[in-house]
Amino acid sequence: MVLKVRDKQEMKKETIFQVTFTNRSTVFIKAMDEGHARRIVEKNGTTWTRADDKVEMIIDKIEEAKN
Numbered sequence: 001m002v003l004k005v006r007d008k009q010e011m012k013k014e015t016i017f018q019v020t021f022t023n024r025s026t027v028f029i030k031a032m033d034e035g036h037a038r039r040i041v042e043k044n045g046t047t048w049t050r051a052d053d054k055v056e057m058i059i060d061k062i063e064e065a066k067n
Contacts, residue, residue, distance in 0.1 A: 013032075014030050014031060014032055015030070015031065015032075015033075015064055015065075016028055016029070016030055016064070016065040017029050017030075017031055017034060017037040017062050017063065017064055017065060018062070018063055018064075018065045019037060019038075019041050019059060019061075019062050020059075020060045020061050020062075020063075021057045021058055021059060021060055022056075022058045022059075022060045023055065023056065023057070023058075025055075025057065027041070028065055029041060034062050034064075037062050038059065038062055041057075041059060042059070044057075046058055
C-alpha cells in the first residue's frame, strides 16, 4: 500500500458554515464544503439533547458564515 502526502494545493481550506434548523436554532460548523458540514451535523442524528429535553433538529439551510 502506498500513501501519498498531500501538498497544500491539494488540501481544501476549511470554512465556517452556519447551519439553521427548522426550529430556528443555529450552529456554526468548520468544514471543507457545504456537503461536509451537512455530514457533520447529520452524524449527530435529528434528535439532540438539551439539558433534560429532547429537541428535534432538522436542517433548514446551510450557508457560508459571513464575517
